[in-house]
Amino acid sequence: MLKIAHLIDDTTAGGVTRYLDFLRQDPRLGRQADHQVIEVKRNRPGGVPADADIIVSHLAVSWAGLPGMIALRARHTGTPMVHVEHSYSEGFAALNVTSRTRFQCLLRSTYSLFDRVVAVSDAQAGWLARNGLARVDTLDVIPPMVDLTALEDIAAPEGPVRKIAAIGRLDRQKGFDMLIRAFRLVEDPDLTLTFFGEGDARDELLALAEGDSRIRFAGFAVNPAAAYAGSDLVVMPSRWEPYGLVAAEANVAGRRVLMSCVDGLQDQAPRGNPIVGEPTVAAWADALTRIAGRPAALAQRPTAASLRNETITGWERLLDVLTNQPAEATAQTA
Amino acid sequence: MPKASIIVPAYNVAGTIRETLQSLLAQSFSDLEIVVVDDGSTDRTVSVVRSFGDPRIRLVQQPNRGLAGARNTGINHARGDYIGFCDSDDLWRAGKLAAHVAHLDRNPHVGLSFSGSELIDTESKGLGLAQRPRLRGISAADVFLYNPVGNGSSPVMRRAALAAISFRPAHEPLRDWYFDERFRQSEDIECWLRLALTTDWVIEGVTGLLTRYRVVTGGLSAGTARQYASWEALVEKLSPLAPDFFARHAPAARAFQHRYLARRAVSSSDGEEALHRIRAAWSSSPRALLRTPLKSATTTVAALVLGALGPDVLSVFARAAGRRLA
Numbered sequence: 001m002l003k004i005a006h007l008i009d010d011t012t013a014g015g016v017t018r019y020l021d022f023l024r025q026d027p028r029l030g031r032q033a034d035h036q037v038i039e040v041k042r043n044r045p046g047g048v049p050a051d052a053d054i055i056v057s058h059l060a061v062s063w064a065g066l067p068g069m070i071a072l073r074a075r076h077t078g079t080p081m082v083h084v085e086h087s088y089s090e091g092f093a094a095l096n097v098t099s100r101t102r103f104q105c106l107l108r109s110t111y112s113l114f115d116r117v118v119a120v121s122d123a124q125a126g127w128l129a130r131n132g133l134a135r136v137d138t139l140d141v142i143p144p145m146v147d148l149t150a151l152e153d154i155a156a157p158e159g160p161v162r163k164i165a166a167i168g169r170l171d172r173q174k175g176f177d178m179l180i181r182a183f184r185l186v187e188d189p190d191l192t193l194t195f196f197g198e199g200d201a202r203d204e205l206l207a208l209a210e211g212d213s214r215i216r217f218a219g220f221a222v223n224p225a226a227a228y229a230g231s232d233l234v235v236m237p238s239r240w241e242p243y244g245l246v247a248a249e250a251n252v253a254g255r256r257v258l259m260s261c262v263d264g265l266q267d268q269a270p271r272g273n274p275i276v277g278e279p280t281v282a283a284w285a286d287a288l289t290r291i292a293g294r295p296a297a298l299a300q301r302p303t304a305a306s307l308r309n310e311t312i313t314g315w316e317r318l319l320d321v322l323t324n325q326p327a328e329a330t331a332q333t334a
Numbered sequence: 335m336p337k338a339s340i341i342v343p344a345y346n347v348a349g350t351i352r353e354t355l356q357s358l359l360a361q362s363f364s365d366l367e368i369v370v371v372d373d374g375s376t377d378r379t380v381s382v383v384r385s386f387g388d389p390r391i392r393l394v395q396q397p398n399r400g401l402a403g404a405r406n407t408g409i410n411h412a413r414g415d416y417i418g419f420c421d422s423d424d425l426w427r428a429g430k431l432a433a434h435v436a437h438l439d440r441n442p443h444v445g446l447s448f449s450g451s452e453l454i455d456t457e458s459k460g461l462g463l464a465q466r467p468r469l470r471g472i473s474a475a476d477v478f479l480y481n482p483v484g485n486g487s488s489p490v491m492r493r494a495a496l497a498a499i500s501f502r503p504a505h506e507p508l509r510d511w512y513f514d515e516r517f518r519q520s521e522d523i524e525c526w527l528r529l530a531l532t533t534d535w536v537i538e539g540v541t542g543l544l545t546r547y548r549v550v551t552g553g554l555s556a557g558t559a560r561q562y563a564s565w566e567a568l569v570e571k572l573s574p575l576a577p578d579f580f581a582r583h584a585p586a587a588r589a590f591q592h593r594y595l596a597r598r599a600v601s602s603s604d605g606e607e608a609l610h611r612i613r614a615a616w617s618s619s620p621r622a623l624l625r626t627p628l629k630s631a632t633t634t635v636a637a638l639v640l641g642a643l644g645p646d647v648l649s650v651f652a653r654a655a656g657r658r659l660a
Contacts, residue, residue, distance in 0.1 A: 090534040095576055098473065100536070127534060131443050178574040239575070261501070262532075277501030279532060279575045286504050 002033035002319065005052040007072075009042045009059050014169075015245045016058050016086050019144040028312050033319060045072045052076075054322055057083040061110045073113040080322045083111060084118040086144070089263040090127040091240025092173075107133045116318065118142050120243040121264030142314030143267070144243055148252040148304035150225050156254035157232040157296035163192050164288075165231035165255075167221065167246050170199030175237035175260060175279075177201065180208040180215060182237075182284030188292050189214070194231070196221035228253035232296035237276070237284060241265050247273060254301045258287060272299050336367040336390075338416040338431055338490070341408030343371050343401055348378040350423040350548075353458065355386060357425040357546075363432035367392060370422075371408045374398030379422075401486070402513035402521040409496060410509045418490035423548045425458065426487070430544035434490035437540045445495025445535025446526065448488045449544035456550060465547070469539030474530035474579065477523070477537060478587050479622075486522045488545045495535040499528055514571075519557075519564040524571070531576050558595045558607055565591050586622030589615045593623065593633055600636045605644065608637035 006020050023035045033054075038047055043065040048055055055076055059065060061083075073081065088107065097103040107128075111117050117134040118141070119125035125141045128134045164183075168174045176195065183193050194216045195205070202217070209215040221227040228234070234250035236259040243264035247257045257273040259265045269275050276287045340358050344351055351370075358368050370383050372395045383393050394411050396404070401421075409417060416438055420426055434447040453463040467482035476482060483489050500510040513521045514528075529535060569587075573580040596611035612634050615623060623630040 091532065093534045094474075094530070094532055095579070100473075100534075101471075131534065172578075177577070181574060278503070280571050281574045282571070283501075283503070290504060 002053050002323065003049065003051055004033050004035050004054045004056060004319075005048045006035060006037045006056045007040050007045050007048070007059055008037060009040050009045070015144065015146070015243075018146040019245075020058065022146050022311075023315070025147070026308070026312065029315060032316060043068045045069065046075075048072070048076060048079075052079060054319070055079055055081045057081065057114070058086060059083075060087055061085070061107060063106055066106070066110060069110055069113050080115045081113065082116045082118060082318070082322070083114040084120070084142075084144075085124065085128070086120060086242060089121075089124045089240050089242040091238075091262040092242070093127075095239055104131060104133060114138075115322065116140055118314075118318065120144050121267045123263045123266045124242050127263075140314065140318050142318065143248075143264075143307075143311055144245060145248070145308055145311035146245060148249060148307065151228060151249055151253040152304050154225060154229045154253045156298070156301065159232075159296065160293045161232045161291050161296045162190050162293075163194065163230060163232045165194050165196060165227055165234050166236075167196045167224070167227060167234060167250075168236075170195065170197050170201045170205055172201060173239055173241075174201075175239045176205055177208055178279070178281055178284060179235060179237040180205060180212075181281045182288060183215065184209075184212055185281070185285035186288045186292065188289075191288075191292050192216065193235075194218050194227075196224075196227045224249065225253070228255055231255060233258060233291065235288075236260065236265060238262055238265065239279070244268060247271075248307055251298060251302050252304050252307065254298050256296070256298045258291060271302060336414045337365040338363065338367075338418060338435060339408075339412035339414035340366060340368050340418045340420055340426075340431070341371065341405055341412060342368060342420050342422050343373055343404030343408065344375060344379050344383070344422040345373040345398065345401075345404070346375045346377045346379060347422040348375075348382050351379060352382055354420060354422050354425060355383070355391065357428075358420060359386075359388060359390065360428050361426065361431040362428050363435050366390060366431060367413060369394060369408045369411050371396065371404040371411075373400070373404040399515060400518055400521075402511075402517060402525075403515045405486075405513050406509065406511050406515065409512050412493075415493050416490050417493060417496060420487045420545075421485075424485070424487035425454070425546035425548075427542070427544045427546065429542070431490065433540045433542065433544060437538070438490065438492055441536070441538065443534075443536050444492070444538045445498070445533065446483065446489050446491045446529060446537045448483045448490075448537070448539045449542055450539070451484050451488055451545040451547040452543040453549050454546045456548070458546070458548070460546075461549065464543050466543070467539060469541065472530075472537045472539075474527065474576075475583050477526050477530045478579075478583050479590055481523050481526070482539060483522065483526050483537065485545065485547045487547060489526075492535070495529065495533065498533045498535060499525065517564055517568065519561050520568045523565075524568040527568070527572060531572065531579065558599055558604075558611065562591065562595055585619040586625075589618035589620075589622040592618060593630060596633050596637055600633065600640055603640065605637070605640035605642075609641040612637040 020037045045068050111134045116138050129136050192214045196218050198220045234255045234257045241263050247268040250257045251271050261275045261277050276283050368391045370393050372380050374397045437447045451465040453461045465484040496512050502510050513525045592611045592615035596608045599608035
């Protein structure tokens with residue numbers, strides 16, 4: 001059976017770790033290949049089993065990490081290598097990159113070490129392709145996934161939107177500061193806004209929320225299903241979001257997501273999620289005002305299987321391409 | 335389908351739009367359409383446009399929505415992949431569109447292509463002054479501090495870049511917005527800055543003073559306070575999007591904005607306003623002003639002289655120096 005080594009350098013309880021748990025445990029994927037997860041030291045990927053047929057990097061791309069990536073490629077010259085880009089997107093680049101040339105040079109150099117590059121959303125793939133960061137013929141789109149079956153059983157919200165949940169790391173990326181400013185402009189005493197998550201921006205957000213008893217901080221959600229079950233609406237005012245797993249989770253849990261119009265969220269809007277087209281406090285306050293008190297239920301609740309299927313077929317297709325590639329290459333040179 | 339569309343917003347411009355349209359029809363790159371958006375004119379603007387009888391000119395009429403609203407309507411009617419803007423009193427050099435089309439064709443990552451501008455007077459004569467911005471390596475900070483795009487008749491944009499910044503306010507039933515119609519001033523810079531802060535489309539210039547940008551000198555400076563207020567409104571609007579960016583760059587940008595308005599006040603001989611603005615500029619960020627010391631010094635001296643001795647003295651100086659103050 002095909003042996004796949006997934007390399008990860010950040011094992012804090014985040015989306016990537018849960019995604020790899022899913023890949024490792026999904027029975028259908030398990031029939032095609034043995035997905036192993038290998039924790040590596042930051043910037044020093046190693047320890048790949050000698051019999052791995054395919055190496056998949058979920059590593060953070062950085063200048064400091066480039067030598068390690070080059071060494072990895074050099075040690076496994078004959079093994080197909082795939083990189084999954086979890087971190088960077090157009091929205092990230094717009095707000096965080098000071099030297100565009102240097103940043104793009106880093107991505108091009110790193111991606112050139114890999115046989116294929118996997119984007120996590122169509123929007124991210126479009127950005128990579130448009131800027132010539134990855135070659136279009138080596139670029140795949142596979143949305144990340146986690147086990148969502150526990151969320152399918154949650155009862156759909158009944159009645160109007162009252163309880164709003166913001167789920168994710170308390171980090172500048174998530175735009176929760178803008179959300180609090182906007183929420184405070186909505187003078188509806190029946191609305192609540194609950195944050196599930198921890199992070200560096202906690203103190204700043206607490207200060208912004210001070211004096212508004214409708215805003216609560218519930219800490220890290222040990223049981224995400226309960227967080228979804230206790231809400232009528234999920235909000236994602238992210239500044240950038242290569243994919244945005246929370247939106248998939250919320251939808252399977254029968255919750256609509258009020259989302260900003262960035263990166264991978266654009267891919268997920270068509271499932272019935274309203275978009276706030278302008279990244280401003282006024283636009284968010286306006287959107288919250290409009291949705292408050294309206295029926296909460298998501299019209300067409302996706303099943304976990306339907307979302308899972310996209311990810312699984314994506315990997316099946318990719319593995320097919322990789323395992324057939326050497327044969328094709330030989331045929332061409334012959 | 336034409337390759338390029340040029341949007342011409344028109345509001346009571348019967349006196350100038352003929353020359354504008356002639357300059358657009360004379361473009362060496364001819365696969366174009368011109369979308370004139372009559373923004374509720376009450377003069378002969380519409381009949382002047384109709385009198386051309388050229389099939390490449392399309393006229394769209396709407397009740398007055400302001401410059402941003404007219405441009406948005408134009409974009410929504412445009413069929414080209416490249417969409418340029420020319421205000422109805424400005425002129426394009428014959429090679430302008432060709433230069434931008436070649437630039438955009440060659441550089442698929444460029445979303446906004448601009449050029450330098452020659453400043454002209456009411457008689458379309460060159461004032462001997464120009465906007466010669468940096469053309470490459472432009473960051474969001476450059477857009478905010480120096481507005482290299484320069485003016486609303488300078489850019490030609492890629493349709494996909496416009497799509498990336500489009501939005502539909504809840505109260506807008508008809509069509510998307512690209513420029514924010516709530517701004518009656520600063521709508522250009524708001525749009526370019528939003529493009530820079532929310533997308534990865536590159537803003538880049540082509541060489542040459544390809545736009546002829548009309549400045550009406552000697553006008554009232556009563557508008558400077560309003561113009562400043564709209565600039566602050568744009569800072570307030572976009573700050574929550576990128577708090578760190580604005581915390582870092584707003585003081586310098588504010589100093590430049592005040593200095594620019596001080597120069598405007600000087601050229602309309604309003605000493606009091608000029609002094610007020612240049613003082614505000616120095617208190618915003620002396621360090622920023624010292625980055626371009628000559629410009630800051632001349633503006634400060636002009637404001638001081640004008641404030642102390644009155645407008646007549648300054649025009650004597652200006653004549654002696656053989657330059658116009660614009």
